[in-house]
Structures are given as C-alpha cells and as structure tokens.
Amino acid sequence: MIRKKMIYLLxxxxxxxxxGIAGSHYITLQTGERxxxxxxxxxxxxxxxGDYVILNYEISRLPLSLWADEGAPHYNEGxxxxxxxxxxxYEASSVHNNRPDTEEGEVVLKAIVRGVMxxxxxxxxxxxxxxxxxxxxxxxxxxxDRPDRVAIRVxxxxxxxxxxxxxxxxx
Amino acid sequence: xxxxxxxxxxGAKWIEKGLIEEDQLKGIVSLYDKKSNNLLPILASLLIGLxxxxxxxxxxxxxxxxxxxxxxxAALIGFNLTGLYLLDKGKRTLGIAWIGIGTLxxxxxxxLTAQIFHIVSYSANAFVxxxxxxxxxxxxxxxxxxYLLSLVIGTAGLIYSAVSFQSFSIILAILVVIGVGITTLKxxxxxxxxxxAVALTITxxxxxxxxxxxxxxxTIVFLLIYGLSxxxxxxKARFAFKNxxxxxxxxxxxxxxxxxxxxxxxxENMMPALLPYFLLLLITLGFISWSKYxxxxxxxxxxxILFTPLFLxxxxxxxxxxxxxxxxxxxxxxxxxxxxxxTQINWGTFLFLISTLVAYIQLAWDFLPKSMFFLAxxxxxxxxxxxxxxxxxxxxxxxKGGQS
Numbered sequence: 001m002i003r004k005k006m007i008y009l010l011x012x013x014x015x016x017x018x019x020g021i022a023g024s025h026y027i028t029l030q031t032g033e034r035x036x037x038x039x040x041x042x043x044x045x046x047x048x049x050g051d052y053v054i055l056n057y058e059i060s061r062l063p064l065s066l067w068a069d070e071g072a073p074h075y076n077e078g079x080x081x082x083x084x085x086x087x088x089x090y091e092a093s094s095v096h097n098n099r100p101d102t103e104e105g106e107v108v109l110k111a112i113v114r115g116v117m118x119x120x121x122x123x124x125x126x127x128x129x130x131x132x133x134x135x136x137x138x139x140x141x142x143x144x145d146r147p148d149r150v151a152i153r154v155x156x157x158x159x160x161x162x163x164x165x166x167x168x169x170x171x
Numbered sequence: 172x173x174x175x176x177x178x179x180x181x182g183a184k185w186i187e188k189g190l191i192e193e194d195q196l197k198g199i200v201s202l203y204d205k206k207s208n209n210l211l212p213i214l215a216s217l218l219i220g221l222x223x224x225x226x227x228x229x230x231x232x233x234x235x236x237x238x239x240x241x242x243x244x245a246a247l248i249g250f251n252l253t254g255l256y257l258l259d260k261g262k263r264t265l266g267i268a269w270i271g272i273g274t275l276x277x278x279x280x281x282x283l284t285a286q287i288f289h290i291v292s293y294s295a296n297a298f299v300x301x302x303x304x305x306x307x308x309x310x311x312x313x314x315x316x317x318y319l320l321s322l323v324i325g326t327a328g329l330i331y332s333a334v335s336f337q338s339f340s341i342i343l344a345i346l347v348v349i350g351v352g353i354t355t356l357k358x359x360x361x362x363x364x365x366x367x368a369v370a371l372t373i374t375x376x377x378x379x380x381x382x383x384x385x386x387x388x389x390t391i392v393f394l395l396i397y398g399l400s401x402x403x404x405x406x407k408a409r410f411a412f413k414n415x416x417x418x419x420x421x422x423x424x425x426x427x428x429x430x431x432x433x434x435x436x437x438x439e440n441m442m443p444a445l446l447p448y449f450l451l452l453l454i455t456l457g458f459i460s461w462s463k464y465x466x467x468x469x470x471x472x473x474x475x476i477l478f479t480p481l482f483l484x485x486x487x488x489x490x491x492x493x494x495x496x497x498x499x500x501x502x503x504x505x506x507x508x509x510x511x512x513x514t515q516i517n518w519g520t521f522l523f524l525i526s527t528l529v530a531y532i533q534l535a536w537d538f539l540p541k542s543m544f545f546l547a548x549x550x551x552x553x554x555x556x557x558x559x560x561x562x563x564x565x566x567x568x569x570x571k572g573g574q575s
Contacts, residue, residue: 003311003312004255004259006311007251007255007270007311007312010251010304010307010308010311011247011248011251011252011273013304013307014247014273014277014280014304015244015247015248017277017281017300017304018240018243018244018247018277018280018281018284019244021281021284021285021288022240022284022287022288025288025290026288029288052289075383076336076337076338076381112293112336126291126293128290128291128292128293129289129291130291131289131291132289133286133287133289135232135233161288161289161290162288162289
C-alpha cells in the first residue's frame with residue numbers, strides 16, 4: 001500500500017509542477033509591470049510555419065555598444081538587458097553580465113545571446129517571448145492588421161509573459 | 172496458439188491413447204475458460220477516448236485558458252487514477268499502460284501550458300521535469316515500459332535542445348547518464364544495455380554540439396564507453412558497451428575517410444584542443460590497458476588501434492584511417508577463423524565488406540564513369556560477399572560440430 005501512496009504523491013507532484021508553471025505566469029500577468037515593446041512588422045513567411053506568429057522585437061537586435069561590462073558577450077550566454085521608458089514604449093539602455101540595480105522607470109529582462117556580430121556591431125538576443133500562439137487559421141488576419149507593439153508583463157522575480165499584441169499603425 | 176484450441180486438439184489424441192477420459196478433458200479445458208478475455212470493452216474505451224480527444228483538439232482554440240488548463244489536469248488525474256484502480260484489480264499490464272499515458276499527458280501538459288502563456292523556453296527544462304517524473308514513476312513501479320519511456324524522453328530532450336538551440340543541458344545529461352543508468356542496471360537486459368550505450372553516444376554528440384566542439388572528440392566518447400565496458404563487472408553490459416563503442420568508432424573512422432581531408436584543408440580550427448584531448452585519451456587508455464593487463468584473458472588489445480589519433484598526420488590522414496579499419500577488419504576476420512568463433516567471423520565479414528565499399532567509393536568515384544562505378548562496385552561486392560559467405564558458412568558449420 002506504500003506504493004499506492006507514492007503514486008498519489010507522484011500525481012500531486014505533477015499537478016504542483018503544472019500549477020507552478022501556470023500560476024507563476026498568471027500572477028505575472030496580474031501583478032507584473034506592464035512594458036510595451038516595439039516589434040518589427042511580422043514576417044509573413046514565418047506565419048504559417050505553425051500555429052504561432054514569430055515576433056521580432058526592436059530589442060532583439062541591439063548595438064554592441066550597449067554592452068556595459070568587461071570583455072565581450074558570448075554565444076548562448078545569459079545576459080541582462082536594462083529597458084528604460086521612452087514615451088509610450090521601452091527601449092534598451094544597457095546590457096550586463098549580471099542582474100544590475102534599476103532606477104525608477106527601468107526594468108530588467110533576462111536574455112540569451114544568439115549571436116555576436118562583430119563586423120556590424122550587433123548583438124542578437126532571445127527573451128523567451130518570441131512566439132505568440134494563435135488559433136489555427138487566424139494568422140492571415142494578424143498579418144494584415146500588422147501589430148507593431150507588444151505589451152508584456154514583467155514579474156518582480158524576473159519572469160516575463162506576453163499580455164497582448166497592440167495595433168497602432170492600422171488605426 | 173490459443174491454449175483452448177491446443178488443448179482440444181491435443182486432448183483428442185490423449186483420449187485416443189487412453190491417457191485421460193473425455194470428462195477429464197472437459198474439466199481441464201474448462202479451467203482455461205475464463206482466460207479468454209473480452210476485447211470489446213477495451214476497444215470501446217479506445218473509441219470513446221479517441222472521440223473525446225478529437226473533440227478537444229478541434230475545439231481547443233475556442234476554449235478559455237482556465238478550462239484548457241483544468242482539462243489537462245483532469246486528464247492527468249484521470250489516467251493515473253484509472254491505472255491505479257486497474258492495478259488494484261490485478262490487471263497489471265493495463266494499469267501500467269494507463270499510468271504511462273498519464274506520464275505522457277504530463278509532458279504534453281507542460282507544452283500546452285507553455286502555449287497558453289506564449290512561453291518559449293530556450294532550454295531543456297521541460298524535458299528535465301518530464302524525465303524526472305518518468306524516472307520517479309519507474310522507481311515506484313519498476314517495469315520495462317517506464318524504463319523505455321524515461322530513456323526516450325531524456326534522450327529526445329537532449330536531441331531537441333541540441334538541434335533547436337545548440338545548447339546542452341547538464342542536468343538532463345545527468346538524469347540520462349546516472350538516472351537511466353541506474354534503471355538500466357535494475358532491468359539488467361542485454362537489449363537495454365545496448366540502448367543505454369546508444370543514449371550515452373547521443374549524450375556525447377549533443378555535448379559536442381552544445382559546446383561547439385569538433386566531431387573528432389567522438390573518439391574520446393567511444394573510448395569512454397569502451398572503458399565503461401572494461402570497468403563494469405556485468406557480462407551482458409560489457410558485451411553491449413563494447414559492441415556499441417566499437418561500432419561507433421568504426422563509423423567514426425569511416426566518417427573520417429570521407430570528411431577529414433576537406434575539413435583539414437578548409438577549416439584550420441577543426442582540430443580539438445590537443446592538451447585536454449590527449450590527457451583524456453591517455454588516462455582512459457591507461458585505465459583500459461591496466462584492466463586488460465590484469466584480466467589477461469579475452470583482452471582484444473587490437474580494439475585499441477581504432478582509437479589512434481591519426482588526424483594529427485594532416486590531410487592524408489583519411490587514407491590511413493581507411494587502412495586502419497581495413498587492417499582491423501582483416502585481423503578480426505582471420506582471428507575469427509582461427510578461433511572458429513562465428514560471432515567474430517560475422518562481425519569481421521561485415522566490417523570488411525563495409526570498408527571495401529568505402530574504399531571503393533573513395534578511390535573509384537572520381538576515376539570511373541558513374542554507371543561503370545556502380546556496375547563494377549556491385550560486381551566486386553557480390554564476389555566478395557559470395558567468397559566471404561562461403562568461408563563463413565564452412566567455418567560456422569564446422570564450429571557447430573558439423574551438424575546442419
């Protein structure tokens with residue numbers, strides 16, 4: 001009967017893990033700081049790849065000059081990007097090796113270095129918010145509407161979740 | 172064959188011979204009545220399950236997030252509890268199957284939850300959790316299905332993170348190498364040792380991909396697996412690890428034959444960092460030699476020449492690699508005939524045919540017109556295989572004591 005109890009425990013463990021993933025993102029959406037980011041227009045060739053849209057942010061390609069630490073960033077390395085509020089949207093102000101302290105009107109996003117383009121002085125980054133899952137067959141609509149901004153929520157513990165796509169150009 | 176049918180058929184003979192009476196046969200047959208289980212309920216539940224699944228899949232988009240999440244959790248609980256109930260009823264296989272589906276649902280649940288919140292995880296974390304749950308399920312209910320489940324999920328996770336974002340998850344690797352390793356020892360089956368050795372090879376490959384190292388390092392990976400085969404005191408495991416590591420290093424040598432020349436010519440950075448490479452090579456070789464020396468029987472010292480770092484020679488190394496694998500396969504073949512060991516003769520024949528094929532492709536491709544190339548190659552292989560097969564049959568026949 002010990003085995004039966006163990007299986008019950010295992011079921012509970014699985015539910016806790018799933019609940020943890022869902023719950024933390026739900027709380028992020030409810031309580032996190034709302035940050036609006038510029039995106040480049042959606043590339044239609046990515047659109048029908050699956051049931052999601054690929055989002056290219058302005059902050060996905062940053063000038064290498066924003067690198068604030070010693071040495072250089074490495075491929076596949078985790079870095080921290082400081083975003084500063086600038087009008088309606090947030091823009092990157094510096095990139096760090098370790099989580100920096102922030103001032104009022106700043107947030108920090110964790111990113112993974114996807115490429116260091118020395119010859120063009122560019123840093124390519126992924127934030128884990130590059131996909132927006134959509135209902136099958138609605139991709140065409142999103143492509144036509146051309147969302148150019150994305151609202152995300154940043155939790156105090158650094159978690160990031162997409163809240164919505166914003167359309168300003170089509171209005 | 173169906174037991175009842177068999178009993179009835181054989182039973183008739185027994186009655187004929189006067190071994191048993193007709194009533195006794197009926198009695199015996201009736202003992203097996205209950206075993207003829209009814210498949211209809213299983214088919215029915217399968218159909219209903221499929222119906223529910225397609226309904227959910229086609230309406231997934233319209234459901235609210237909360238409802239979707241509740242559905243995932245409900246499925247998870249439902250599969251597991253059904254499995255538990257069936258186990259209680261003594262239906263072990265069925266129960267294990269349902270709990271297994273529960274484990275699969277958990278994995279699917281992680282990805283579906285991620286989709287609800289538009290998460291892209293650039294890591295193998297989902298697979299770490301999934302493998303962990305599969306392993307825990309195995310330890311609670313040890314059986315071969317959960318063993319295979321954890322092996323496949325773990326390895327798939329390593330491959331996924333290597334292919335999708337060129338990264339290597341150390342935690343997942345530990346789960347596969349140590350976690351699945353322990354369960355392999357518990358299962359203690361020849362096939363599973365082979366599968367585990369393949370999983371180790373894949374772990375090695377994904378490690379090289381993740382840390383952007385040249386494929387030449389695979390020699391060390393296979394040498395380590397070879398070392399493992401020397402170290403582990405279980406005969407079945409020894410055999411499996413040796414098989415996979417030798418097969419691997421032979422394939423690697425053939426890859427060298429095709430790639431090495433061009434790679435050295437056009438890409439100077441493809442050499443491994445020599446100090447760590449040789450340190451690992453020498454330490455492992457040292458250990459293997461010591462182990463072979465100590466055991467002093469069935470040592471197969473010759474295996475070690477396959478791990479020679481011939482790439483140091485430079486562009487011409489591919490020719491030497493070809494000669495190496497030729498020499499090795501000839502030695503194995505001759506030695507096999509000498510020892511009259513059918514397994515070794517088969518292995519040697521296979522190696523010899525493959526290396527001949529590779530040598531032929533490598534040497535003749537540029538010089539012969541293409542149609543001649545295939546024609547001549549086919550004839551060459553035919554003759555070779557005919558000759559080797561004849562030799563092999565003769566020896567295998569004699570090895571079995573001349574009976575056919």
